[in-house]
Amino acid sequence: MTEHTVPLSPLRKDAVTVVSCADENFTAPTGVLLRSIMDHADPGRFYDLIYLHNGVEPALLEQLCAMAAGKENVSIRCCNIQSVFQEDGLQVGNRLDFSVMTFARLVIPDVLDENYHRSLYLDGDMIALRDVAELFDMDLGDHPLGSTVDFGFLSSVYTDNAMHAYAKNVLGLSTPDQYFMAAVLLMNLDQIRKIHPVASMMDTARSRAWLWHDQDVLNHLFQGQVQYFDPAWDVIVPDHGADGMPEHWKKIYEKALAAPCLFHFAGNHAKPWKNCNSCYAADFWEIAKRTPFYKQLFSQLCSQKPAYDRLYSPASGAVRRSLRQILPPPTQSVQRDLRNVLDTLDEQTKTLLILMRQLAPESIAPPSATEAALPILPVFPEAVTVVCCGDERFAAPTAVLFQSIIDHSDPGRFYDILYLHNGISPHTKSKLCAPAAGYANISIRTCDIRAVFAEIRLFTENRANFSPMAYARLMIPDILGKEYRRALYLDGDMIAFRDVAALFDSDLDGKPMGSTVDFFFAAERQNSVRAQYVRNVLGIDSAQEYILSGMLLMDLQQFRHNNLSAKLMQTACAQSWQWHDQDVLNKVLAGQIKLLDPAWDSCQIGDLSDRLPESLADAYRRAVAAPGIFHFAGAGAKPWERTFPYRAEEFWMIARRTGFYTDLLRRLHLNLNTYESYYSTKGVKTSMLKRILKKILPPPVESVQRDLKTVLNAIDEQKKLGLLLMQQIDELRGSQLRNPSPAAKVPHHKLRFEFALAAHCNLNCAGCSHFSPVAEEEFPDFEESKRSFTHLSNLFGGECDYIHLLGGEPLLNPQCEDYLHLARNCFPKGEIHLVTNGLLLPKQPDSFYETCRDAQIIISVTPYPISLDHEAIRRRCESFGVEYRLFGEDQCKTHFNRLLLDVTGGQDAAENYRRCPYSNICLFLYRGRMYPCGIGAHMRLFEQYFSAGLELTEADSVDIFSVRNGADLLYQLAKPVPMCRYCRQDRWQELAPWGHSKRSIAEWT
């Protein structure tokens, strides 16, 4: 790296010039800012990023500049400005966390030579969430400076007389609303050089102790000459919150906070490397992970004072006073308990942070996106076409839907998935399209439809959570090119539980559209306002005819032929509709909609079945019990807004595999009403605190109650951070296995597993994959098995895909019938097979067949080349009403695949797992632990007999009693395990003729 000298010359005429100034302490956060700028950079623009400092360690500067290595459109240059920036006389003593380098932005017009005409200054404690070129290109008019209003100032100036007087008398502001932030400055350098040369600005800076330093200097000098930008370009969280702001500013602020373009960690407590709970901290750390400064920043965070001291001693003086003075002795135990809770949580947080640091991948390249042009042309012929419509905010849940569609997709079909939007950021596009990467049969594209979809005339203000984009679905037939004949529209707040191709192929019986009945509406009382509206305004008499618009299967040709999109949009614009597009569709297409299986738009908030007409109640129950698509419809149903709505677990299991995971978690984080959730619901750890507040404390201590609320909120924040970090750690663990080798598989939705009733066998096949020929006689312990089966049953609600009871030879187990009953009692739903070589079947007593019949056990016989009268067995099974099948293949098993091992463990575990035909399919239960395959579960038998040195550990299986739920178990089993390194996948295609084992190691190696 070359240290550059003053003045700097431009590298390119049309570059986006961004300057930041700081001392050594701020180099690492500035690195995060620069990374975020690069993340959102337009590949067609050049970014000239300049870091001005006062003597920073060369190694740090080296790391900073290296971030741009290999990037053709980005340069990072560092420049020591001590020769032009004289620090003497500058005063920052009123705030310990400020360095004199805060004034350095004033010398930028001299540090950049006269060939620079414009530059954008940014504070280092920011992250960009949009392309800063948009800001750089903004029109300054005649103004020398562009900036944003200071919300921090606004939040205090109206309630603090001293501040108001300072603004008026010292800064000379006619109204405090003029006060702007100096963190984001778009500079017209030519004009500034002319009207306020650097030397004069620096004289003003030295002329007094300014309360807010350079910012006050700039406000004093440039008042009335500033172009104000959208405040989203410098969003902070004011120390005093938004409450002190005038109402109109509050609204503007809340809008900016919801969708910042640049987020500014202004204030000591807001910096994520000092306070991991601060707003947008999760986004900061997401970016920081991809810089060379990650560990340094984490060390800084971990060295902060414990949360208890922060929260309880300095900030919560009133709590201390209240608890120590107002309250009598019994509350000292409360005080101690509170301290313990906080300390414990703090320790947990630190541990998690350290773990996260250890697990963080060094670099994750943002994926690329595909934006389609209008009209959209198909990528594949005859594809399953899925269309979603939404805005920037809805992209995140929609990505989860896309991931779930892919999870259940048929490798033999093509899926053409589209997201129609009204302007979303390039980064969002990238993350949205990312799940399709690596699939030859799946395409995800985005398309900006603003050119054909005018939102202006649509009415949505009657419902705050609706975007005009809700109407975009009505125009799908016109937005998609004529080559598209059918499209499946889905709301973004859904997840698929089955392959949507089955829905896409549904017969519409000649109707232009298919949808599902709206159970919410059907459950309404007939005299309700809503029911009357539907009858009188929409003209629909039967509750069973009103459809949901969350899922629409459209025959595009019929839509076009009958000009239906135009009719729908015309109706949409005619008036305000209670339920927007849904009402419009119901009104215009009444009688022309094919009702499809409601499982394809299954919604659940509470149980509606008692309120539904008899004719719908059953269909509703079926749809809810086994959804094809689940719809998080309605307030309180969305997992990113509420803690545990229906199917939230499934949502998060999918969400964690998308690029929006932390974004969604953050939204959940922001949405939770922390105090209320603690205080009014059945919070476990807060019962003690509730007792304090409601019973122990008498009325006079309301202030204590308020302060305790602060502490509770802080505890809650800690807990949520813990949750966030744990989820991220899970994610990182997963990504370590998946990246760069995408070894992890899609977890199954239902449980399927195998279980051995005996380790040994009566047939002794050479190369047996369960190593039975070398096994001692071994049966599972029945009571232990019962605990495991019962626990699995609880985890999966008594439902399984299938269970294979096998061995060795399962009929050698004298308690075989007990096991058959056990399996069926625990899993009333699902197939259960007894997999046997059949040798002992002819000798089984009638009770055995009666048990199989009563427990609905399928007898599956593996057809080895041995003397066995299959026909006689079949007849006997049939005589008892028991199903008989050949297991695996109809042909006699004359040859075995050689499932060979590499006893050195020298194989690539992740790659083996990825290619393995058994992994994630033949889960195997053994002594309360689940293995990803039967081979792995039996390797111990091989090792016991040959002592070959195989090292088998707990990491090779999952303790079924330790998982959070069923989905967690399947998720954990969908990843490679260390013992996969012993499998010789490359030689598993080799065949060996069936024969008797000589118990030689060569049969398996």
Ligand code: SF4
């Ligand atoms: S019958 Fe099956 S379990 Fe028994 S030795 Fe043969 S392959 Fe192994």
Ligand code: SF4
């Ligand atoms: S140990 Fe791994 S690679 Fe070997 S069979 Fe099991 S899952 Fe497959």
